[in-house]
Amino acid sequence: MSSEHDIKNLALAHEGQLRIEWAAREMPVLAHIRHRLITEKPFNGIRISACLHVTSETANLIQALHMGGADIVLCASNPLSTQDDVAAALVNFGIPTYAIKGEDNASYHHHITVALDHHPQLTIDDGADLVTTLHSKRSELLGEVLGGTEETTTGVVRLRSMEKKGKLGYPIIAVNDAQTKYLFDNRYGTGQSTLDGIIRATNALLAGKTLVVAGYGWCGKGLALRAKGMGAQVIVTEVDPVKALEAAMDGYRVMPMAQAAPQGDIFVTVTGDKHVIGQEIIPLLKDGAILSNSGHFDIEIDIPALEKASSSKRSVRQYVDEYILTDSRRVYLLGEGRLINLAAAEGHPAGVMDMSFANQALCLEYLLQNKGKLVTKVYSVPLEIDKNIALLKIESMGMSIDKLTEEQIRYLANWEEGT
Numbered sequence: 001m002s003s004e005h006d007i008k009n010l011a012l013a014h015e016g017q018l019r020i021e022w023a024a025r026e027m028p029v030l031a032h033i034r035h036r037l038i039t040e041k042p043f044n045g046i047r048i049s050a051c052l053h054v055t056s057e058t059a060n061l062i063q064a065l066h067m068g069g070a071d072i073v074l075c076a077s078n079p080l081s082t083q084d085d086v087a088a089a090l091v092n093f094g095i096p097t098y099a100i101k102g103e104d105n106a107s108y109h110h111h112i113t114v115a116l117d118h119h120p121q122l123t124i125d126d127g128a129d130l131v132t133t134l135h136s137k138r139s140e141l142l143g144e145v146l147g148g149t150e151e152t153t154t155g156v157v158r159l160r161s162m163e164k165k166g167k168l169g170y171p172i173i174a175v176n177d178a179q180t181k182y183l184f185d186n187r188y189g190t191g192q193s194t195l196d197g198i199i200r201a202t203n204a205l206l207a208g209k210t211l212v213v214a215g216y217g218w219c220g221k222g223l224a225l226r227a228k229g230m231g232a233q234v235i236v237t238e239v240d241p242v243k244a245l246e247a248a249m250d251g252y253r254v255m256p257m258a259q260a261a262p263q264g265d266i267f268v269t270v271t272g273d274k275h276v277i278g279q280e281i282i283p284l285l286k287d288g289a290i291l292s293n294s295g296h297f298d299i300e301i302d303i304p305a306l307e308k309a310s311s312s313k314r315s316v317r318q319y320v321d322e323y324i325l326t327d328s329r330r331v332y333l334l335g336e337g338r339l340i341n342l343a344a345a346e347g348h349p350a351g352v353m354d355m356s357f358a359n360q361a362l363c364l365e366y367l368l369q370n371k372g373k374l375v376t377k378v379y380s381v382p383l384e385i386d387k388n389i390a391l392l393k394i395e396s397m398g399m400s401i402d403k404l405t406e407e408q409i410r411y412l413a414n415w416e417e418g419t
Helices: 010-025 028-040 057-069 084-092 107-117 130-139 139-144 152-163 179-202 217-229 241-249 301-308 350-369 381-397 406-413
Strands: 049-052 071-076 124-125 147-150 172-174 212-213 233-237 264-269 289-291 308-315 320-327 330-334 378-380
Touching: 010 057, 010 084, 010 350, 028 057, 028 350, 028 381, 049 057, 049 130, 057 071, 057 084, 071 107, 084 308, 084 378, 107 130, 124 350, 130 152, 130 179, 147 350, 152 172, 152 264, 152 378, 172 320, 172 350, 179 217, 179 264, 179 289, 179 330, 179 350, 179 381, 212 217, 217 233, 217 330, 301 330, 350 381
Parallel strands: 049 071, 049 124, 124 147, 147 172, 172 378, 212 233, 212 264, 264 289, 289 330
Antiparallel strands: 308 320, 320 330
8 A cells, every 4th residue: 555645535445446447347458468567567666657537447557557567656637537436446556646536726736746756757648737847847857757658639739839849858659649549539438428427417318409519620520429329419610621521521510609609508618729618609608508628628618708707606516507697698517617528427438448548558668668769759659559459459359350461462562563
């Protein structure tokens, strides 16, 4: 048991361990990797600081790295996403953990600072709060860091901005950009878990409702598809003409947010940008509109503008705040504008996080194997890692695929043979 922690209640450890074991049933690829890590101990003595959603799926990754020899510390990447029983189980497992569901901003940032006190040689981040704090407030530690990984779109955007401005201090692999991550985690994971969070928070019937999806990236695609499948009338808002055209071709109505605002019953932002539902949109919302967010930070909905436009506010259900606007319209904000799939539900299903966290483990190992050889920039996940994870997942599902014959390999490499 670790003596270093800040969690809600250590007595929840048994319940958390059961939750971790249940998730493990759906994570065969990570289990395969963990078995090798236990034998080879590639992370032996390596200090890792991780800032991730503290969930049962994350616990399986952290335990695998720990059993592979890592000296690892974990803090939360979101104040509302922590599963307190899982945090307790991780402490019981011997992993210093700093995460409490509902922690205030001061505690959240303090926990990140404590994780950096570990003097990491590798970092794992989800949203880049750990990395940006390391660069801005603990830059004296940068010389000890060999590399890092980033889990989500928002974090990768921040890191690429740092790289472009010459501020990035060590090589980081954008795990989010792996095909076995964004094609599955973002599309299937976010699509299902976001609706799960909305339904748990509101108990609303989606069939017959008009649901507005802001952003048609992989998360938006998955969300729109599943909402449509449950009977919702889906509107998509976009700023990218190619993505907007794709949404239209997929059968959705496409329009600006100002036009969608008076039509929407439920809104979900999945853009990774700021104030997608801003102060100019709030006066256009219909009475009873429900606002939710599945982008990483709680800035996609302009909450200060919503509060300014309101005469009163009250909590009407867990994770549901009712704002009474000055003209008596009611607007409902879910999960304080934070990731609704983690605030009100359990996040992505373990079966899809299996691939995301397999990428994390193998990319961290890749960073160690190539220490001193990598320049300081944001890297894509090596293709061989991506394909290996996909193959392992296929095999775990009881399926197999074809292989190219020697004749086919020669044909694909030869420009002379044709019709």
